[in-house]
Amino acid sequence: GGVVRALDSSTTHRVCAGQVVLDLCSAVKELVDNALDAGATALEVRFREHGVASLEVSDNGSGVRPGDFGALCRRSCTSKLRAFAELRQVGTLGFRGEALSSLCAVADVVVTTCAEGEAVGARLEFDAEGELCASAAAARPRGTTVAVSNLFAKTPVRRKELERHARRDFARAVHVLQGYALVAPNVRVAVSNQPAKGARTTVVHTPGGAGKQLAQVMPAVLGAKAAGCLQRFQTQVELAEGAGAVNVDGYVSRAAPGCGRGSADRHFFSINRRPVELPKLTKALNEVYRTHSATGQVAMAVLDIKMPPEVVDVNVTPDKRTVLLHCEKTFFAGIKEAFAQALEPARSTYELNMTQPERRAVSRKAVADNQAEAEAAGEAGAGGKEGQDGTGQ
Ligand SMILES: Nc1ncnc2c1ncn2[C@@H]1O[C@H](COP(=O)(O)OP(=O)(O)O)[C@@H](O)[C@H]1O
Ligand SMILES: [Mg+2]
CATH class of the missing domain: 3.30.565.10 (Histidine kinase-like ATPase, C-terminal domain)
Structure with a gap:
């Protein structure tokens, strides 16, 4: 046999x-x-x-x-x-x-x-x-x-x-x-x-509750200070002929100094409301944010991505957290461009011809200002759950 x-x-x-x-x-x-x-x-x-x-x-x-x-x-x-x-x-x-x-x-x-x-x-x-x-x-x-x-x-x-x-x-x-x-x-x-x-x-x-919006839970999940550093980010990326469009909606860190983070530990992505890992999107966002942040930090990001079901395959790994995107080149290029544009107003307020040490000094001061501001807001009872997240932040 x-x-x-x-x-x-x-x-x-x-x-x-x-x-x-x-x-x-x-x-x-x-x-x-x-x-x-x-x-x-x-x-x-x-x-x-x-x-x-x-x-x-x-x-x-x-x-x-x-x-x-x-x-x-x-x-x-x-x-x-x-x-x-x-x-x-x-x-x-x-x-x-x-x-x-x-x-x-x-x-x-x-x-x-x-x-x-x-x-x-x-x-x-x-x-x-x-x-x-x-x-x-x-x-x-x-x-x-x-x-x-x-x-x-x-x-x-x-x-x-x-x-x-x-x-x-x-x-x-x-x-x-x-x-x-x-x-x-x-x-x-x-x-x-x-x-x-x-x-x-x-x-x-x-707290939950019918009709609650993302912005209303961000302080509880991310902390009041972190949530205060975010700006709304919405964009639409057209895919190849006939493949439809991708709509991105959520929040990203503002380019202001002190708003970024040392590591990309605060990236939350979902596709059609399914939480997923998108390491390539993390990389794309980091690349853009780094050029806008004098301290070389990375952004926080909470993004829900809506795309036609035909261009995403969730049946790739058993845990379904890894997904396969068709047209991912077009998508990542589009989102990078939109993200850069969203950060642009903040960048133009920097002196572009400052030396690196000068820029760092400016940003250090801004970081301190930013923290003072956020702490003041936190004490005013913004309902922050700072220090509760237990993830070592
Ligand atoms: N929390 C729950 N509440 C109600 N039904 C549940 C719950 N968890 C599992 N089920 C039922 O058990 C089935 C099997 O669950 P699962 O093994 O996770 O497979 P799947 O989610 O892929 O259907 C589900 O299809 C659902 O009918
Ligand atoms: Mg299940």
């Missing part, structure tokens, strides 16, 4: 699961996607020991109906996508039916849920294969809580990684959650961590 044989399905599952849930960050992201897909207007993320002990995402969304309990964590079971043809138009954040089943393979998963009109909720336990193994009645308001503990306990190498880099991974997860808070200003978001010793701390908190 041959040596090429099919793996049994449980092994295949274990192997594939490791690609959907790569780390703490992707686990959190999948659960938040599900909460938003369920129509949540409030969402709470609770970490214990920076996620090493557990993480829990609660929402006030649709809840899960009893008829769906059995299939909830089964591989490729989804309520969102019926056929590949729909993939181009997907409006939901999830669509593969892989997240919960993958989480079951790499952690202990307990779901409590209650759907509209149900007399009582349920507490559901799932095994590593994603099969429902215990269920009991449980009282709770409408919505769903997914608790994930002992992440990667079954894969010692990853578990070690998680334990060793707990704070770094937690900071990354918080960054992702800040991105969601910014992309969904109408959703109340609360993120907290319970360390092994001491009190639970809140790291992200937005």
